[in-house]
Amino acid sequence: RKEVEQDPGPFNVPEGATVAFNCTYSNSASQSFFWYRQDCRKEPKLLMSVYSSGNEDGRFTAQLNRASQYISLLIRDSKLSDSATYLCVVNKKSSASKIIFGSGTRLSIRP
């Protein structure tokens, strides 16, 4: 089983729709969680960190459920520019950091 699992998609939704991604992680000792965004043929970039209390950044909302070991990302009022691959990232810390990426979920927003 992969340490971080995501639905690969693709998700194809109309502009203005709300879309949600989930991600599960296998190691209960994981301590830090993030969503990264990767555009085609570009490097990944941090979208937002995910905190236990949940956090929101404009149209984006991230939630963490430690009991069920999953992380979610909600995008409201989607824009064409949101088309990208969204990577779930987990930092499994013990004596040192080990940052693991999920395979990513592809999102395509259509006009």
Add this chain to the structure above:
Amino acid sequence: DAGVIQSPRHEVTEMGQEVTLRCKPISGHDYLFWYRQTMMRGLELLIYFNNNVPIDDSGMPEDRFSAKMPNASFSTLKIQPSEPRDSAVYFCASSTEISPGQGRTNEKLFFGSGTQLSVL
């Protein structure tokens, strides 16, 4: 700040040749990561360094791969001999971390633009 700088951007080589990928992290960052990305396997962590010391190399596929960080501003990933299955995009990333005593840590990774490696 110039960001993480990787070279070359593209590398095309023949099977059996030695390949060296280079990375300059952001000044002041004490973590450096090498990742490999393919369609089939996604983004895989190969190795990472903290303060120039290799901490975890369990992701390095086999002995043909080696990585060094001789100083805080430079790292290399070497493949010798290269094989067609090594074809991928190789990313270098750097970060720094707020000490745990200060509350929430910030482990934002800054990625370089990657090296597209093609082994024929």
